[in-house]
Structure formats: C-alpha cells, structure tokens
Amino acid sequence: MGLLxxxxxxxxxxKPDLDELFALPSAAVTLEAGMGLKATGVGSxxxxxxxxxxxxxxxxxxxxLLKADNDKYTENKDSFGFSWITRHGDGGDLSDLVADLHxxxxxxxxxxxxxALLCTLVVFSGDGGSPVGLVYLYKRxxxxxxxxxxxxxxxxxxxLQVRAVLGSDLxxxxxxxxxxxxxxxxxL
Numbered sequence: 001m002g003l004l005x006x007x008x009x010x011x012x013x014x015k016p017d018l019d020e021l022f023a024l025p026s027a028a029v030t031l032e033a034g035m036g037l038k039a040t041g042v043g044s045x046x047x048x049x050x051x052x053x054x055x056x057x058x059x060x061x062x063x064x065l066l067k068a069d070n071d072k073y074t075e076n077k078d079s080f081g082f083s084w085i086t087r088h089g090d091g092g093d094l095s096d097l098v099a100d101l102h103x104x105x106x107x108x109x110x111x112x113x114x115x116a117l118l119c120t121l122v123v124f125s126g127d128g129g130s131p132v133g134l135v136y137l138y139k140r141x142x143x144x145x146x147x148x149x150x151x152x153x154x155x156x157x158x159x160l161q162v163r164a165v166l167g168s169d170l171x172x173x174x175x176x177x178x179x180x181x182x183x184x185x186x187x188l
Contacts, residue, residue, distance in 0.1 A: 020136065020170075021136060030166060039122060040125050043086070046118040047082065047117060047118065072087055072089070079184055084186050087104075121186075122134050132145055
C-alpha cells in the first residue's frame with residue numbers, strides 16, 4: 001500500500017487463506033456437541049460470472065470441474081445470476097467434502113478467476129430447526145453462519161448462537177453487516 005492509498009483511506013483486502021476451509025471439520029465437532037448439528041454432505045462454491053473473454057475462460061474451467069468427477073458436482077444459477085458449483089456427498093465425511101471444495105476454489109483461483117469467487121458454503125442440520133449454512137467469504141478469509149427460515153427471512157438469534165458455540169474454532173467475521181444472506185443457496 002502506498003502513501004496515497006493511506007491518505008485516501010484505501011486498504012488492500014486481506015489475501016484469503018483457502019486453508020481456512022480445513023478448520024471446518026474440527027469446528028463441526030464443536031457444532032455437534034454444542035447444538036446437535038451435523039454436516040449434511042452438501043457444500044457449494046459461489047462464483048460471480050464475468051462479462052467478455054474472461055467469462056469464456058471461467059465457463060471452461062467450471063465445465064472441466066463438472067466433468068472431472070463422474071457427476072460429483074452440479075451447477076445451478078440463483079436468482080441473482082451467480083453460479084453455484086455444488087458437491088453432494090456423505091454427511092459423515094466432512095473432510096472429503098472440504099478437500100473437494102478447496103480443490104474447486106484453488107482450481108478457479110489458480111486459473112486466474114480468484115476475483116470471481118464469492119463464497120463457499122457448507123450445510124449443517126439435525127437439531128430440528130432450519131438448516132444452518134456456514135459461509136466462508138473468500139475475499140475476507142472469514143466465516144459466518146446463515147440460517148434462512150423462509151422467503152427472505154433469517155434467524156438472527158440462531159446465527160449468533162452458532163457464532164457463540166463455535167467460539168474460536170473458526171475465524172468468524174466480526175462485522176455483522178458482512179453476514180450477507182445467500183438466498184437460494186443449494187442445501188438451504
């Protein structure tokens with residue numbers, strides 16, 4: 001960062017640490033013990049499509065990922081036009097799910113599409129309430145819980161409860177205004 005950036009109040013975004021995804025399996029133990037939540041086996045990577053020539057390259061990368069693992073991944077678009085690359089697997093093997101989601105993120109990032117990556121989501125359920133999504137913000141390198149309860153409604157107290165139970169197991173986003181709703185995310 002230069003002097004002009006400092007004077008104008010600009011800051012460089014934190015470089016995301018994709019290895020933060022590997023903290024999720026141990027945090028899942030805490031979630032199960034504290035709230036009875038277990039991974040469902042559904043995890044997704046959200047990608048913002050770009051315009052122009054770059055988008056064609058991104059589209060090719062996504063298509064290659066979808067073909068690579070015998071239908072392990074699916075893709076759908078939400079109402080905002082974002083692509084969700086979703087992996088459905090065994091809820092009991094969260095480590096495998098996390099490794100696959102890390103591979104998707106790393107593949108797209110290594111191909112130069114890091115700025116198009118928005119978030120990674122892993123779904124938990126099991127306590128009789130609404131499913132809980134743990135969302136990893138790629139550009140911030142932080143996590144936050146998201147608990148939708150209906151069309152454009154969410155359970156903020158439950159999200160705060162998840163944050164409290166997780167404690168320091170995950171690097172939780174401290175700015176609550178960045179706990180963006182991910183309406184229509186796969187598995188939620």
